[in-house]
Amino acid sequence: MNKNNLFINNIDVVIFDIDNTLIFGVGARNYYSLYGQLIEGLVAKKMGISLIEAKTSVDKIREENDGRGELILDKLDLQWDWYDEILKLDPNVYIKKIPETVNTIQSLKGLKKKLVALTDGPLPQVGRIFKSAGLACSDFDLVIGWKKDEIKPKSGNSSIFRKICSELQCNPRKTAMIGDSLEVDILPAIKAGIKTVLISKKETKSDRFSLRISSLEELLTLRLIE
Numbered sequence: 727m728n729k730n731n732l733f734i735n736n737i738d739v740v741i742f743d744i745d746n747t748l749i750f751g752v753g754a755r756n757y758y759s760l761y762g763q764l765i766e767g768l769v770a771k772k773m774g775i776s777l778i779e780a781k782t783s784v785d786k787i788r789e790e791n792d793g794r795g796e797l798i799l800d801k802l803d804l805q806w807d808w809y810d811e812i813l814k815l816d817p818n819v820y821i822k823k824i825p826e827t828v829n830t831i832q833s834l835k836g837l838k839k840k841l842v843a844l845t846d847g848p849l850p851q852v853g854r855i856f857k858s859a860g861l862a863c864s865d866f867d868l869v870i871g872w873k874k875d876e877i878k879p880k881s882g883n884s885s886i887f888r889k890i891c892s893e894l895q896c897n898p899r900k901t902a903m904i905g906d907s908l909e910v911d912i913l914p915a916i917k918a919g920i921k922t923v924l925i926s927k928k929e930t931k932s933d934r935f936s937l938r939i940s941s942l943e944e945l946l947t948l949r950l951i952e
Contacts, residue, residue: 733937733948737921739896740834740945741887743905744845744852744871747925747942748827749859757820757855761847764811765795768804792909809874812848823860826943831865833946840894842868844886846878846910867894882910887918904945923948 734740742748745758762784770780788795799805834841843863845852849871853863863869868890872878879886891898898919905911905925912922927940939948 731949732946733902733923733950734834734837734839734946736900736950737839737902738900739840739842739890739894739902741842741844741890741901741903741915741920743903743907743911744843744855745847746906747904747911748831748843748861749821749824749855750827750942751824753820753822754824757815757817760815761808761812762795764808765799768807768811769798769802772802772804792907794910806874809848809872813851815851817851817855818858821855821858823858825860826941828860830942830945831861835865840896841866842870842890842894844880844890845871846880848872848874880910880914882914884914884917887915887920891918891920904942 730736746754766777766780766784769775769784770777773780773783775783784795784798787798791797796805796808799808831841843852843856843866849869852869852871856862856865870879870886870890887898887901887903890896891901899921902921902923903911903915904923905915908924912924915922922937923945924938925940925942926938937948939945
């Protein structure tokens with residue numbers, strides 16, 4: 727294999743979405759499902775409706791917004807209630823060490839790549855999630871997440887990617903965003919001039935991303951399109 731044809735050898739900075747990208751698997755799905763349940767519970771209480779009715783309302787928002795049911799919380803001014811409730815969750819109950827993620831991150835560090843972890847989830851929870859998965863915030867050059875009383879760093883906008891490139895003084899053309907969401911991870915990064923890799927086991931007819939892989943480990947052997 728021509729090593730110069732490997733995607734990763736043409737990249738200096740790798741930005742990773744955290745939720746369902748670095749942190750994945752059955753345990754992660756069970757853990758992140760709690761986020762959705764919290765949304766439905768908060769909506770039910772605020773609107774004085776049943777959990778079933780709340781789920782129906784939230785599911786409609788999810789269908790219209792690429793799975794982002796949390797957008798209903800902004801309309802109901804419940805986003806900080808959700809933030810606080812998430813911090814009460816213990817990821818260690820659900821998430822265990824993820825060897826594929828640990829090995830990928832260590833391999834990239836060995837290749838002297840700069841690494842960024844990015845999430846719209848509460849920043850104080852990231853360290854706890856990482857510890858459960860076998861990672862540490864110190865494995866990354868930057869860890870960016872949602873801070874109390876501030877807007878979410880991604881939220882489908884490209885500005886966070888420009889900010890990362892500026893802070894790390896890196897060329898967007900030598901930077902890659904790895905994520906599982908077209909609308910939140912991939913399209914905004916493309917708008918910022920960054921290369922993108924969508925992680926999805928499903929085939930898609932969309933041509934709105936650079937490359938697609940079905941698992942995180944494939945990133946290390948991903949080849950450039952001739």
